[in-house]
Amino acid sequence: MESWIFKKIRNTSRTRLVACCGIIIVALLACVANRVYLVNFFAGPHLQKPEELAAISDVTAYDKRFARIVGTDVINTGMREVVTSRSKSGVETTEAEYSIYAVKVGDRYLPIISDSGSHLQYNGELVTMPRELSVELPTTAAEGKPAFYPFVLDSSKNYRTPGYWGLGALALALAAAAYGISKARGYLRDPSSHPLIQRMNAWGKLTDISHQIERELRNPRIKLSGAKLTENYVIKQSLFHFDVARHEDLVWAYKSVTRHSYNFIPTGKTYAAIFHWNDTHFTLSGKEKHVDAALDLCAQQAPWAMFGYDADLEKEFGKRKHEFTSMVSQRRQDTLASAAA
Structure with missing residues (x-):
């Protein structure tokens, strides 16, 4: 008959085994939930043609959001985006400040949020245009056509940085889970070890x-x-x-x-x-x-x-x-x- 100590070891080992398998399942589900970002992370940035940009009706549903833009003209709009934070005591401080440029791609301009200066080529994430910016930019050109795309390219951040942190954490979690599974299986087979x-x-x-x-x-x-x-x-x-x-x-x-x-x-x-x-x-x-x-x-x-x-x-x-x-x-x-x- 198996001793009480052996039963306790088997019970905790079985629970650990289930928990480690759960960690792996959660990690896989997280990858599935973030599959669009992961595809962009590994395959991007995607070179965007004018006709591709013009076909985007909802940028949040667009798969190739990690984009590379190559334009024919660039202008400095003179506008700036200021990122602020507020402390618990209510003091507001400026964390970052970015310039907003406009790069001509096809027959329209694409607003660019950047801290790297004026260029004809940018890499970044296609995101929804901030409401404040949509109010300031002219909606139509002299010919009556739209002057700007209804979204912006955020080039102020490295698109892959969150992915590096996330994949690093994922790798550590999977390694810990694999190690836990190996140990738990060993103790289940042979509690005396x-x-x-x-x-x-x-x-x-x-x-x-x-x-x-x-x-x-x-x-x-x-x-x-x-x-x-x-x-x-x-x-x-x-x-x-x-x-x-x-x-x-x-x-x-x-x-x-x-x-x-x-x-x-x-x-x-x-x-x-x-x-x-x-x-x-x-x-x-x-x-x-x-x-x-x-x-x-x-x-x-x-x-x-x-x-x-x-x-x-x-x-x-x-x-x-x-x-x-x-x-x-x-x-x-x-x-x-x-x-x-």
């Missing part, structure tokens, strides 16, 4: 340890965020994570107090117990009395461990963890030897 099992093998017979933890969990001593402290163990479990550590293996623990404020007005405090073992660590938040009780329990069960925060201790633990752990291990041996004498 899980790091927790390898740690617990040093504690004694696995089935006995599993039964002891399961039995103690029925009446935990203390409950903190996502974790339960029993007589001998700290069990941390959530939908995607399961871990167990012994009190007697504790290396260092201390209380963390975070003060919160809004506009320099104190709004409260949050408390957490920080536990460090040789190969894992837990940060467990809760009410102050529960955090204190958890630290007291660990101090009773592992009096050789280091308790309390100190900047020198943190520096020592971070830079020389092996020596720190060895020192606590020696304290443990000395304490047990004194108790046996």
Whole structure:
């Protein structure tokens, strides 16, 4: 019969597997939803002919929005687009300022928003004409024909920049999902390969340890965020994570107090117990009395461990963890030897 620990590992691994597959599905759906942008990203900019521009009735529905415009004449309209932002205090600041040019493509002019000066060729995104600009530009030429296209080319931004960030994030998400799937499948096939099992093998017979933890969990001593402290163990479990550590293996623990404020007005405090073992660590938040009780329990069960925060201790633990752990291990041996004498 499979042990309780193995079942817990399989359950969390199965949940992780489903979640990672969900990440991949969401990533693929995001690609489908942004397929027009992706086609433009990889295939653009598309050289736009006058007849293609003239055929556009709704630029938001046009597929080749990442465009290259080559004109026969360019004029400076004298107008500018100013991008501003407003802070929480209501102060408005100017973030950027762009000139608006008009390039003749065919028998009409195409407004260009640019910060690169006057040219006959521009690359950018075809976007809806801002209302302020449509009011300022003449709608018809002397011959009664439209003087301007009803949209603009925004050349002030690099069209591909959002794509680089998005594809980078997508690649990281897919890589993380693939790694998660690989790990989860491995633990589903063989729970004994899980790091927790390898740690617990040093504690004694696995089935006995599993039964002891399961039995103690029925009446935990203390409950903190996502974790339960029993007589001998700290069990941390959530939908995607399961871990167990012994009190007697504790290396260092201390209380963390975070003060919160809004506009320099104190709004409260949050408390957490920080536990460090040789190969894992837990940060467990809760009410102050529960955090204190958890630290007291660990101090009773592992009096050789280091308790309390100190900047020198943190520096020592971070830079020389092996020596720190060895020192606590020696304290443990000395304490047990004194108790046996």
